Amino acid sequence: MALYLHETEAGTIKIQRAVIGRIVIEAVRKFQGRVLITSRKGKPVRIKYKNGIPDAADHFDISMGEKGIDIRVYIAIRFGTSIGTVTEQLISDIKADIEKLASIAVNSIAINVTGMISKQIARRNIEVKG
Numbered sequence: 001m002a003l004y005l006h007e008t009e010a011g012t013i014k015i016q017r018a019v020i021g022r023i024v025i026e027a028v029r030k031f032q033g034r035v036l037i038t039s040r041k042g043k044p045v046r047i048k049y050k051n052g053i054p055d056a057a058d059h060f061d062i063s064m065g066e067k068g069i070d071i072r073v074y075i076a077i078r079f080g081t082s083i084g085t086v087t088e089q090l091i092s093d094i095k096a097d098i099e100k101l102a103s104i105a106v107n108s109i110a111i112n113v114t115g116m117i118s119k120q121i122a123r124r125n126i127e128v129k130g
Helices: 017-029 083-102
Strands: 002-007 012-016 035-037 048-050 053-055 061-064 069-078 106-117 121-129
Touching: 012 017, 017 035, 017 061, 017 069, 017 083, 069 083, 083 106, 083 121
Parallel strands: 069 106
Antiparallel strands: 002 012, 035 069, 048 053, 061 069, 106 121
């Protein structure tokens, strides 16, 4: 099922949730293990690979509204890493990549920090919107 569908003279453009998931995964990978994607409850998730392509879209809230796409991402951050820097960079990178690669307007991006990682995950519930 397509998240975004646009009819043109040349044909139909379809963008699926997995495309948005891939963009988010790539933005998180830039932090080289200091940021992990988690479930809504804060447990780190294993990224599934479908045909060799990472897909974690099931762990994000992605919806298409009239003004653009709305995304909510759940992450845990390693202790000692700045929450403000990470969330600001993630919002900026995700927004820029979606607009550039998928040509979809971004309405809102929310990053939920579900925990801080040291030896174990200390639960947090911090939301940053952009």
